[in-house]
Amino acid sequence: MANILIVEDELPINNLIKLNLELVGHTCKQLYEGSAVPAAVADGQYDLLLLDVMLPGLSGLEVLERVKDAVPVILVTARSQLNDRLQGLRLGADDYIVKPFEILELVARVDAVLRRTKAVSSTFAFDDILVDFDARKVYRQGAEVALTPKEFDLLDTLIRNRNLAMSREKLLDIVWKYDFEGDERTVDVHIRKLRKKLGLDKQLKTVFKTGYRLEV
Amino acid sequence: MRLWQKTYLAALILFLIFLDISVFLLAFYTYGEVVLAAEASCDTENAAIVHALKRDYDDVMEMGSSEESLPLLLRSYDGYYGSRLIRFRAYTGDREFFDTLPDGMQIPEPDASKLCSVGGVRYFVINNTVEGLGQFVYAKDVSSLDEKFRALMTVFVCVSVGASVLLAACLFVALKRLSVPLEKLRRTSETIAGGDLSVRANESGKDEVAALAKSFNVMVDALRQDARRKQALVENMAHELRTPLTTIRGYADYLEKAPVAAEGRRQALAYIQTEADRLESVAEKLLDGAFIRENGISPRPVDLPTLLEDTVRRLTPRADKSGVYLTLDTRPGVVDGDPALLSVLIGNLVENAVKASSPGSTVRLVCDGKTVAIIDRGKGMTPEQLSHITEPFYRTDKARSRAEGGTGLGLALCKQIANAHRATLSFTSAPGEGTTARVEFP
Numbered sequence: 001m002a003n004i005l006i007v008e009d010e011l012p013i014n015n016l017i018k019l020n021l022e023l024v025g026h027t028c029k030q031l032y033e034g035s036a037v038p039a040a041v042a043d044g045q046y047d048l049l050l051l052d053v054m055l056p057g058l059s060g061l062e063v064l065e066r067v068k069d070a071v072p073v074i075l076v077t078a079r080s081q082l083n084d085r086l087q088g089l090r091l092g093a094d095d096y097i098v099k100p101f102e103i104l105e106l107v108a109r110v111d112a113v114l115r116r117t118k119a120v121s122s123t124f125a126f127d128d129i130l131v132d133f134d135a136r137k138v139y140r141q142g143a144e145v146a147l148t149p150k151e152f153d154l155l156d157t158l159i160r161n162r163n164l165a166m167s168r169e170k171l172l173d174i175v176w177k178y179d180f181e182g183d184e185r186t187v188d189v190h191i192r193k194l195r196k197k198l199g200l201d202k203q204l205k206t207v208f209k210t211g212y213r214l215e216v
Numbered sequence: 217m218r219l220w221q222k223t224y225l226a227a228l229i230l231f232l233i234f235l236d237i238s239v240f241l242l243a244f245y246t247y248g249e250v251v252l253a254a255e256a257s258c259d260t261e262n263a264a265i266v267h268a269l270k271r272d273y274d275d276v277m278e279m280g281s282s283e284e285s286l287p288l289l290l291r292s293y294d295g296y297y298g299s300r301l302i303r304f305r306a307y308t309g310d311r312e313f314f315d316t317l318p319d320g321m322q323i324p325e326p327d328a329s330k331l332c333s334v335g336g337v338r339y340f341v342i343n344n345t346v347e348g349l350g351q352f353v354y355a356k357d358v359s360s361l362d363e364k365f366r367a368l369m370t371v372f373v374c375v376s377v378g379a380s381v382l383l384a385a386c387l388f389v390a391l392k393r394l395s396v397p398l399e400k401l402r403r404t405s406e407t408i409a410g411g412d413l414s415v416r417a418n419e420s421g422k423d424e425v426a427a428l429a430k431s432f433n434v435m436v437d438a439l440r441q442d443a444r445r446k447q448a449l450v451e452n453m454a455h456e457l458r459t460p461l462t463t464i465r466g467y468a469d470y471l472e473k474a475p476v477a478a479e480g481r482r483q484a485l486a487y488i489q490t491e492a493d494r495l496e497s498v499a500e501k502l503l504d505g506a507f508i509r510e511n512g513i514s515p516r517p518v519d520l521p522t523l524l525e526d527t528v529r530r531l532t533p534r535a536d537k538s539g540v541y542l543t544l545d546t547r548p549g550v551v552d553g554d555p556a557l558l559s560v561l562i563g564n565l566v567e568n569a570v571k572a573s574s575p576g577s578t579v580r581l582v583c584d585g586k587t588v589a590i591i592d593r594g595k596g597m598t599p600e601q602l603s604h605i606t607e608p609f610y611r612t613d614k615a616r617s618r619a620e621g622g623t624g625l626g627l628a629l630c631k632q633i634a635n636a637h638r639a640t641l642s643f644t645s646a647p648g649e650g651t652t653a654r655v656e657f658p
Contacts, residue, residue, distance in 0.1 A: 012463040012487040016470065023474050054455060100462035103469045165473040207473075215475055 001025040001121070002047040002114050007037055007063070008076060009055055013099070017050060017076075020103045021110065023163040034058030038066045046071050048114060050097075053077040053088070061091060068092035072117045074109060076101075103164060111160050124159055126216040129198055131159060138198065145197050150175060154190050158204070158214040167211040187212075220395035227387055232380055239376045247365050254358055255329075258340045261302070262354040266344050269293065273349055286349070290314035301357035303339075308350030317355055326351060331358070338362060397425040401432065413440045445607075452609035456498055456624065460491035494623065501625040505632050508557070513636045515552040520583050523555060527562045528581060534567065539575030542566070549585030551657040553637045561633040561641075564626045565590045565653045572596070572651060586657050593650040602645055606631040 004026050008014040011032070018028040029046075031037060035057040041049060049071045053060035064073055068091065075088040075096040088096050094113045097106060122134040130139040136152055138145045147155065153175045158166065168184035176186070191212055195201050205213050269289070276285050290306055294316055297304070305323070306313040317323075321339065324330045329342040338361065342354045397418065404417045413436060417429035467484040470476065476484065528542050535542050551558075562581075569579040572594030580591045597605065597612055604610045609624040634641035638658045645651035 010459050010463070012491065013459065013466065015483075015487075016463065016466040019470060019480070020466075020474070099458045100465045103466070103473055163474055210472060213473070213475065 001027070002110075003027050003029075003045060004048045004050060004110070005029050005031065005037070005040060005046045005071075006050045007031045007034065007055065007060075008050070008052040009033055010052075013052075013076075017106065020106060020164075024107050024111075024161060026110070034060065034063045037063045038070075041067050041071045044070065047117070048110065049073045050110075051075055051093075061087065064088065064091050064093055072113050074113055104161060104166070104170060107161055107164065127203070129200075131155065140198055147194075147197065151190055151194055151197075154187075155194055155198075158212065159216075162214045162216050165207040165210040165213040169211075171211065218395065219398070220391045224387060224391045227391075228384055231383055231387075235376055235379060235383075239372045243369055243372045246368060250364055250368075251331075251361060254361055255340060258342065258354075258356050258358070259329075261356070262342045262344065265293070265297065265302075265354060266346060266352060269352065270346055270349070273346075277348075286313045303355045303357075305353040305355075306350065307353075311350075313350075317353065321355065323353055397421070397429070401425065401429055405432070408436060408439070413443055449608055452624075456609050457495070460495045460498075463491040464488050464495075498623045498625060501623055501629050504560075505625070505629055508632050508636050513554040513557060515554060515637070517550050518553045518555045518558055520549040520551060520585065520588065521546040523558055524562065524581055524583055524588065527559060527566060530559075531563060531566050531570070535570045535579065538570055538573065540570045540573045541578040542570075542581065543578055544581045544583075546581070546583040547585045549583060551586070551637070551639075553639075553657075557633045558637070561630050561655065562588060562590070564630050565655070568626065569594065569651065569653070588655045590653045591650065592652075596647045596649050596651055597643075597645040598647055602643055605643065606641070 001024070004021055006014055006017050006021075006028055008017065008030075009032050014030050014032065018030055021028050029040075031040060034055040037049070037051070037058070040046075049067060051060045051063060051073050053075055054077075055063070058066075060075060060077075064075065067073065072094045073092070075093045077088070077096060077098055094116070095109050097109055122132065124131045124133070128141045130142075132138075133156065136149075138147055138152065138155065154171065157171060157174050168187040171187050172184060191204065195204050200214075203215055205215055207213050272289055273286065276289060286306060290304055290313065294304055294314070298316070303316040303318070305315040305317045307315070318334045318337070318339075321334050321341065322330075322332050324341055324343045326343050326345050329340065331338060331340055333339070338358050339355045340358050341356075344352045344354065346352045401417050404415055407415050416436065417432045419426055419429045419433060464487075467488050471481065471484055524544055524546055528544050532542055566579060566581065569590050569592035573579055573592050574594065577593045580589075582589045582591065601612045605612065606627045608628040610627075611622065611624045631641055634655060640654075640656045642654045642656070643651060644654075
């Protein structure tokens with residue numbers, strides 16, 4: 001997956017971001033102040049930069065100005081002021097995340113930017129399964145498995161948020177969007193089908209009182 | 217009504233009163249002069265007539281005529297002077313020689329003169345005593361004087377009205393112009409009241425309005441700085457509250473969603489606990505500050521040496537942990553204050569000094585009865601840092617402060633406590649040489 005540089009001076013938050021991004025398969029490196037960032041991203045080894053706005057040394061916006069051509073940037077800001085976000089986007093940030101954030105939001109925004117910048121691979125393989133996102137096809141032991149569009153979308157979402165428990169509500173929201181009036185049992189039905197078709201009984205876990213988690 | 221309008225009306229009314237009084241005084245004075253001149257010319261004329269009449273009468277008498285010829289002589293005079301509005305009367309005690317005076321005219325005493333009116337016509341009358349002839353009355357129709365007076369008054373009234381109108385117009389324009397800067401200032405202040413602090417009043421000129429604009433701008437600058445400070449405070453506060461919240465929420469979320477091993481779990485919970493503690497500490501300090509601001513303090517006599525000894529005793533374990541020695545050198549002194557708050561004040565200052573000191577060094581507390589100084593030989597601060605240290609959420613060393621559980625509010629609270637005691641809190645410091653914090657009680 002992607003190689004991501006996290007620049008955040010608050011150690012707990014920096015660790016939090018790292019832990020979560022590593023869960024979904026990214027590789028992370030951490031920095032705690034701004035001045036070393038331009039040199040670190042210069043050789044192009046990073047696919048994405050997560051950048052706190054309030055940094056000691058060089059402020060996040062100053063860093064952004066120097067590195068925006070070298071690497072895609074998501075700003076992490078504690079300030080909710082529209083002003084900062086607009087300034088960040090105008091300066092060339094690809095997106096922003098406002099603290100406090102949810103893990104799923106963080107993962108989704110990172111994923112969206114990586115997809116836009118084509119830094120994610122279009123296939124994903126685990127165990128005996130191979131998923132081709134562009135062709136929307138799934139192979140098990142080399143043989144194609146026929147999935148309905150919703151089943152594929154559900155698998156896609158679970159893979160992108162792998163190792164994170166997704167609530168039924170959240171899955172409904174992402175896969176079926178808001179135009180769907182169904183209830184959460186719809187999710188259960190589709191999960192059961194995925195497990196059966198792909199033999200995911202072990203990996204696709206039910207998390208008590210929370211939802212489902214694809215552990216790979 | 218606007219000030220300039222009031223000024224305008226007041227000035228106009230006063231001016232009109234004075235102008236009209238002056239004009240009328242002038243008119244009456246001029247008229248008096250005209251009358252005097254007319255009287256003088258009548259006197260001269262009268263004297264000439266009397267002189268001529270006496271000579272003619274003497275000549276006539278010498279030629280042997282009788283007194284009967286006097287009316288004839290007078291008639292010829294009348295024929296000549298009548299066209300010049302002069303009438304005569306000549307008489308003695310018992311005889312009337314000649315009389316063309318209008319009926320009912322009051323004749324003055326012999327050798328006197330007066331102005332009198334008969335049938336709407338004014339006469340200047342002189343009663344001459346002519347030797348050998350008797351009384352000769354000269355009466356000149358001076359009605360033209362009234363006409364002159366009326367003409368004069370018309371001129372004066374016209375001039376006065378014209379001047380008044382002109383003045384009213386000029387004054388209006390002038391005062392309105394003078395009021396323009398004030399009006400501008402008023403509009404500027406309205407803009408500022410509307411929340412736009414970027415505008416400035418026009419300071420050009422040297423008059424009071426310009427001076428007012430200058431002090432106005434000074435006020436706006438102060439407001440602006442204040443607003444900026446408040447904005448920065450709010451932003452800092454948001455940051456200080458969001459950071460622990462982000463950690464707490466994030467790790468709670470993480471614990472819920474991710475398959476976490478025991479060690480990761482312990483670490484996540486430790487983060488949550490530490491950050492919750494920090495939030496609590498921030499809330500406490502903010503509330504302390506708010507409490508002092510709202511309620512002030514209830515002062516009572518506090519014995520400084522006792523307070524300092526207690527503080528040193530309380531903080532010695534903390535200092536021991538950092539390998540820093542605390543020494544106390546105090547003289548007797550009692551100040552008015554809240555002992556709990558003063559203990560927080562001195563305690564915070566000592567804690568800061570201990571944090572700044574390296575192991576093996578000494579933090580000295582010195583008290584001369586009114587002033588407490590806390591002197592360390594720690595790393596010190598630059599003047600730039602020094603100017604910010606009592607601002608809420610300012611930290612000279614952010615990473616270390618947070619690692620040690622600092623809130624960035626300690627010195628802001630100290631400053632507030634000092635202010636509530638009307639004490640001055642000051643710092644002197646140089647990088648590498650240490651810092652001296654000084655609390656001077658009034």
